[in-house]
Amino acid sequence: xxxxxxxxxxxxxxxxxxxxxxxxxxxxxxxxxxxxxxxxxxxxxxxxxxxxxxxxxxxxxxxxxxxxxxxxxxxxxxxxxxxxxxxxxxxxxxxxxxxxxxxxxxxxxxxxxxxxxxxxxxxxxxxxx
Amino acid sequence: xxxxxxxxxxxxxxxxxxxxxxxxxxxxxxxxxxxxxxxxxxxxxxxxxxxxxxxxxxxxxxxxxxxxxxxxxxxxxxxxxxxxxxxxxxxxxxxxxxxxxxxxxxxxxxxxxxxxxxxxxxxxxxxxxxxxxxxxxxxxxxxxxxxxxxxxxxxxxxxxxxxxxxxxxxxxxxxxxxxxxxxxxxxxxxxxxxxxxxxxxxxxxxxxxxxxxxxxxxxxxxxxxxxxxxxxxxxxxxxxxxxxxxxxxxxxxxxxxxxxxxxxxxxxxxxxxxxxxxxxxxxxxxxxxxxxxxxxxxxxxxxxxxxxxxxxxxxxxxxxxxxxxxxxxxxxxxxxxxxxxxxxxxxxxxxxxxxxxxxxxxxxxxxxxxxxxxxxxxxxxxxxxxxxxxxxxxxxxxxxxxxxxxxxxxxxxxxxxxxxxxxxxxxxxxxxxxxxxxxxxxxxxxxxxxxxxxxxxxxxxxxxxxxxxxxxxxxxxxxxxxxxxxxxxxxxxxxxxxxxxxxxxxxxxxxxxxxxxxxxxxxxxxxxxxxxxxxxxxxxxxxxxxxxxxxxxxxxxxxxxxxxxxxxxxxxxxxxxxxxxxxxxxxxxxxxxxxxxxxxxxxxxxxxxxxxxxxxxxxxxxxxxxxxxxxxxxxxxxxxxxxxxxxxxxxxxxxxxx
Numbered sequence: 001x002x003x004x005x006x007x008x009x010x011x012x013x014x015x016x017x018x019x020x021x022x023x024x025x026x027x028x029x030x031x032x033x034x035x036x037x038x039x040x041x042x043x044x045x046x047x048x049x050x051x052x053x054x055x056x057x058x059x060x061x062x063x064x065x066x067x068x069x070x071x072x073x074x075x076x077x078x079x080x081x082x083x084x085x086x087x088x089x090x091x092x093x094x095x096x097x098x099x100x101x102x103x104x105x106x107x108x109x110x111x112x113x114x115x116x117x118x119x120x121x122x123x124x125x126x127x128x129x
Numbered sequence: 130x131x132x133x134x135x136x137x138x139x140x141x142x143x144x145x146x147x148x149x150x151x152x153x154x155x156x157x158x159x160x161x162x163x164x165x166x167x168x169x170x171x172x173x174x175x176x177x178x179x180x181x182x183x184x185x186x187x188x189x190x191x192x193x194x195x196x197x198x199x200x201x202x203x204x205x206x207x208x209x210x211x212x213x214x215x216x217x218x219x220x221x222x223x224x225x226x227x228x229x230x231x232x233x234x235x236x237x238x239x240x241x242x243x244x245x246x247x248x249x250x251x252x253x254x255x256x257x258x259x260x261x262x263x264x265x266x267x268x269x270x271x272x273x274x275x276x277x278x279x280x281x282x283x284x285x286x287x288x289x290x291x292x293x294x295x296x297x298x299x300x301x302x303x304x305x306x307x308x309x310x311x312x313x314x315x316x317x318x319x320x321x322x323x324x325x326x327x328x329x330x331x332x333x334x335x336x337x338x339x340x341x342x343x344x345x346x347x348x349x350x351x352x353x354x355x356x357x358x359x360x361x362x363x364x365x366x367x368x369x370x371x372x373x374x375x376x377x378x379x380x381x382x383x384x385x386x387x388x389x390x391x392x393x394x395x396x397x398x399x400x401x402x403x404x405x406x407x408x409x410x411x412x413x414x415x416x417x418x419x420x421x422x423x424x425x426x427x428x429x430x431x432x433x434x435x436x437x438x439x440x441x442x443x444x445x446x447x448x449x450x451x452x453x454x455x456x457x458x459x460x461x462x463x464x465x466x467x468x469x470x471x472x473x474x475x476x477x478x479x480x481x482x483x484x485x486x487x488x489x490x491x492x493x494x495x496x497x498x499x500x501x502x503x504x505x506x507x508x509x510x511x512x513x514x515x516x517x518x519x520x521x522x523x524x525x526x527x528x529x530x531x532x533x534x535x536x537x538x539x540x541x542x543x544x545x546x547x548x549x550x551x552x553x554x555x556x557x558x559x560x561x562x563x564x565x566x567x568x569x570x571x572x573x574x575x576x577x578x579x580x581x582x583x584x585x586x587x588x589x590x591x592x593x594x595x596x597x598x599x600x601x602x603x604x605x606x607x608x609x610x611x612x613x614x615x616x617x618x619x620x621x622x623x624x625x626x627x628x629x630x631x632x633x634x635x636x637x638x639x640x641x642x643x644x645x646x647x648x649x650x651x652x653x654x655x656x657x658x659x660x661x662x663x664x665x666x667x668x669x670x671x672x673x674x675x676x677x678x679x680x681x682x683x684x685x686x687x688x689x690x691x692x693x694x695x696x697x698x699x700x701x702x703x704x705x706x707x708x709x710x711x712x713x714x715x716x717x718x719x720x721x722x723x724x725x726x727x728x729x730x731x732x733x734x735x736x737x738x739x740x741x742x743x744x745x746x747x748x749x750x751x752x753x754x755x756x757x758x759x760x761x762x763x764x765x766x767x768x769x770x771x772x773x774x775x776x777x778x779x780x781x782x783x784x785x786x787x
Contacts, residue, residue, distance in 0.1 A: 001605075001608070001610055001611065001613070002613040002614070002615070003554075003613065025575060025576045025577075025578070026572075028572075029606075029607050031607075045608075048607060049607055052605075055580060
């Protein structure tokens with residue numbers, strides 16, 4: 001990967017910060033979020049990588065990732081984060097950004113084969129279907 | 130002869146692996162041993178009074194102790210002997226902890242070994258001779274070598290205690306590396322603002338004599354009585370006459386790269402090191418002076434209003450006596466040209482951290498503006514490469530340079546503050562922030578936008594685009610993929626190295642260096658500022674990479690050591706020195722060249738033989754210089770040389786018991 005010349009625009013960064021009210025810059029990549037995430041194996045970017053992509057300003061990768069929708073919002077990462085960043089909240093922030101832009105109907109829930117029921121429930125909770 | 134044997138449990142340290150009762154019982158059967166005891170902690174007050182009581186009760190005259198290394202508690206027990214009115218060299222220690230219980234896993238075998246070790250010590254004590262230390266007077270004047278922050282601090286502390294100090298500096302101004310820095314971590318104090326008052330204080334202190342542009346020529350002598358020759362290089366400027374007006378510097382036509390700015394600016398052949406230099410008087414660099422090269426010019430001499438320029442000035446040799454020497458010679462930075470993969474020296478936009486430091490410095494070559502050396506434009510994307518030449522066994526130094534993590538964090542913070550639209554990327558292996566408020570400082574750097582990527586950079590190469598940018602090929606451990614960054618500027622955190630002349634100086638002072646060339650302290654934990662040579666102390670980076678607060682505290686530590694020495698006014702020599710049996714000595718003087726401390730000389734003695742008096746040469750030991758290494762004793766062909774406390778007879782007795 002080559003770091004692009006243009007990373008996330010400042011209005012995008014502000015929008016995310018507005019939603020999550022957390023400073024992802026605090027993240028020191030201890031990877032505790034990923035080590036406890038029940039869905040890490042299913043994800044294309046693991047939680048710590050999502051935090052890191054946020055810091056590098058590589059929002060495109062995040063917004064196109066499957067991980068955003070695989071996240072069950074179980075909040076294990078948030079409850080254990082030593083920096084109080086609450087990765088689940090950050091993920092939720094990006095989801096909210098997508099929903100704001102595309103509207104709810106244009107987002108299809110991802111349910112890969114073998115994902116346990118908890119994820120489906122979380123999906124239901126998220127999309128109220 | 131009545132010997133008491135005491136075996137220490139050292140809590141569980143010895144007792145768990147050695148059957149201490151059996152050791153006491155076995156050694157109790159040896160001749161002359163009249164008393165044995167095993168004690169939980171011999172070094173404790175209870176343990177010591179046990180020994181004391183036994184000495185009184187059984188009229189012991191020698192004590193053998195089975196415990197930890199004599200390096201640990203030999204003095205403790207020697208002091209106890211002194212209190213009991215016995216010669217301190219009548220105590221013998223068998224090391225049954227480091228040499229036995231700690232390194233073995235089989236208790237039965239370890240016990241047998243412990244018995245042997247203690248028996249050996251008992252046998253040695255049969256032949257112990259009382260030794261007495263000589264008292265030597267101390268010259269209450271200190272020499273500090275190196276005028277960086279460590280040297281300045283040490284000099285000021287000693288001078289404040291009321292003792293005269295000579296501060297030796299090889300450059301034309303004191304200040305050292307710290308004078309080149311912009312800000313200091315973790316408080317971002319301006320380096321010059323906190324350093325220059327100290328420089329001025331050192332220069333004006335009534336007890337401090339500055340010797341700038343000077344080097345150590347020769348050292349002889351020993352603790353309390355060092356005889357030192359200093360070479361004061363010819364500055365070609367008469368210090369008394371020069372007013373520091375700077376006319377000569379302005380008019381001098383010869384321009385050369387300015388080392389102080391790491392070559393990012395030019396200086397004249399006659400120059401002051403930097404604006405706040407102390408003393409603020411120029412020196413003439415003869416290598417680059419047109420007059421010295423061609424015999425024509427002489428502009429400075431013509432222009433000088435006080436006629437201070439003297440082309441005929443010669444090096445001066447100054448001789449002085451000192452009681453203590455403080456070595457604070459600092460460091461050099463490695464030039465990373467040998468790391469070809471980083472392109473340093475081949476692309477102007479690959480620079481070292483010190484070059485960046487000079488750029489950021491408001492009194493530096495650019496007055497604090499950032500620029501790309503290739504085209505003068507302001508860099509937007511800067512990549513920092515950590516451990517460039519440090520922690521590199523393949524093509525660098527295997528040790529950690531210690532300060533790079535923090536100064537790089539500082540650079541990213543300063544860049545973010547001064548130039549908010551620059552991006553900083555830091556490729557690192559580990560970030561080490563042990564130190565008060567350092568972690569918080571590093572956090573601040575990340576917080577302010579520095580992107581830390583875990584992985585070492587494998588290659589930096591020119592992109593070949595119109596902007597002459599660089600492509601940095603690295604790896605991002607968090608994302609787990611190769612990462613490329615197009616950079617405007619690449620900054621290498623180069624490795625700290627000992628001064629090039631460090632080895633030569635060590636030879637002159639009789640101190641040792643570690644495998645990396647840094648001077649060795651006498652004990653890693655408990656004697657961190659002393660050296661193996663008494664009266665020579667270490668301050669600052671010459672002993673190992675360290676930051677400013679550490680260097681300053683170490684410097685104050687050395688000052689305290691020197692002040693203690695001066696206050697006491699005399700030193701007790703080491704009694705375990707070489708001794709010559711003049712009757713056996715043939716005066717061959719083979720021992721003289723092997724002595725590393727130059728403690729052996731030839732002496733004439735008068736003997737009576739066949740009714741006539743005749744003169745005969747023999748070896749003679751200067752007990753103040755001798756450190757008791759034993760090289761001469763091992764070499765002596767006639768067996769005339771012995772080391773007090775370790776005589777040939779004693780060592781053979783040890784071997785015989787095994």
